[in-house]
Amino acid sequence: MNTFQPTLKPFKWNPNPKPTAIFFNTQNQIEPKPPQSSTSSAGKIKRTVLTKQGRTKFDITPDRNFYTYPRFVTHVDNNFITTLTNLYRDRLSPDFEILDLMSSWVSHLPENVKYKRVIGHGLNPQELAKNPRLDYFVVKDLNQDQKFEFESGSFDAVLCTVSVQYLEQPEKVFAEVFRLLRPGGVFIVSFSNRMFYEKAIGAWREGTGFGRVQLVVQYFQCVEGFTEPEVVRKLPDGKKPDISSGFDWIKGVFGLLSGSDPFYAVIAYKNFKPIYE
Numbered sequence: 001m002n003t004f005q006p007t008l009k010p011f012k013w014n015p016n017p018k019p020t021a022i023f024f025n026t027q028n029q030i031e032p033k034p035p036q037s038s039t040s041s042a043g044k045i046k047r048t049v050l051t052k053q054g055r056t057k058f059d060i061t062p063d064r065n066f067y068t069y070p071r072f073v074t075h076v077d078n079n080f081i082t083t084l085t086n087l088y089r090d091r092l093s094p095d096f097e098i099l100d101l102m103s104s105w106v107s108h109l110p111e112n113v114k115y116k117r118v119i120g121h122g123l124n125p126q127e128l129a130k131n132p133r134l135d136y137f138v139v140k141d142l143n144q145d146q147k148f149e150f151e152s153g154s155f156d157a158v159l160c161t162v163s164v165q166y167l168e169q170p171e172k173v174f175a176e177v178f179r180l181l182r183p184g185g186v187f188i189v190s191f192s193n194r195m196f197y198e199k200a201i202g203a204w205r206e207g208t209g210f211g212r213v214q215l216v217v218q219y220f221q222c223v224e225g226f227t228e229p230e231v232v233r234k235l236p237d238g239k240k241p242d243i244s245s246g247f248d249w250i251k252g253v254f255g256l257l258s259g260s261d262p263f264y265a266v267i268a269y270k271n272f273k274p275i276y277e
Contacts, residue, residue, distance in 0.1 A: 042225030042271075043178040045171050049218045054203035055168045063166065063199065064123055064141050076162055076192050079260035083234050084108050084161065084190050087265060091186055096156035099180060102142070102163035105130040119155075121148075146172040153182045160189045165204040165212075166196075170219045178223050181270040187226070189216050190265040209262060216266040226268040234263040 089110045092098065096115050100107050103120040105127040120137035122128050128137040138148070146169055158177045167173050177187050193209060204212060213231055220229040 043175050044224045045175050045222055046224050047222050048171055049215070049222050050170065050201070050203055054201060056202045057168070057199055058205075059198040062141065063143055068124070076194060077261045079236075080192055080263050081108050083263045084265070085110055087188070087190070087232065088159075089113065091188065091267070092157055097154065099150075099155045099158045100134070101158055101160040101177070102166070103128060103131065103134070103137070103159075103161070107131060107133040107159070108161060109133050142173055143168045146176050148176060148180060150180055152179050155180050156182055156185050158185070158187045160187075162191050162194065164189050164191055164216060164219075165200040168201060171222050174219045174223045174226075178225055178270055183270055185270045186267060187220075187269075188265060188267050189219075190263070191216070192261040192263060194261065209264065213264050213266060216264075220266065220268045225271050227271050229266050229268045232263070232265040232267065236260040236262060 085108050088108065092109070092113070092115065094113055094115055097117045098109075098115055098119070100118060100120045103122045104124070107118065107120070109115070109118070117135050118133050120128050120131055120134040121140060121142075122137065123139065123141060125137070125139050128134060128139070131137070140148070143166075158181060164170065174187075181187065191212065195204065197205060203215060207215060213233070217229045217231065220226045
């Protein structure tokens, strides 16, 4: 087994890399895992959800450039984080093996719960290396390559927190999550009204809170075999989640509005048998 010695200097990307996955454990040892394909018809993409325009970003440069330098900040407020942590406590068992998709330096898992294994994924290795909940992590740009080098059925749960808005190929990513989940495994996608506007896809930028929930529901529904998605909402008292005025919208993006961030989560399970329309 080879040993990898990481550096904490500013991370520099190869301008034209081939999409690769790198696995680390807490001793910084590389652990390659061979991919396996599933012979089941479940997990097939039944239809596309987004148009070409809906996938478009204002900033069309590779996402790896945008995430070259770490951002050790939280992108949602404490009320959102508390709601999410409580949801994880309710839905995730301590014996679960978890993939934290599009993660960073925090995972918002309950501090008093020790899970069997938590693997993180993201674009900035410095952020992921700082995350105390991760046993391993993988660096991969899902907008360039949607396939992970994990065996099919490797995880009991996959999480995606405030990041689904950046996926240019969500249908393929959700199909890959289906492959990675064990039968009965859960996929929890949570989000609010904040985003890096230039990196969010057009369908998300132009949507409302309700519309974005329905978009994520369609991501689940376009993959054969997920259960009917469940929607969890927690909206701030006295403040609508959809910001209509330009000034308030800008304040909302940068977290300057008073009140709590709206909380949305869409949850579905890998069914034991495929669901057919």
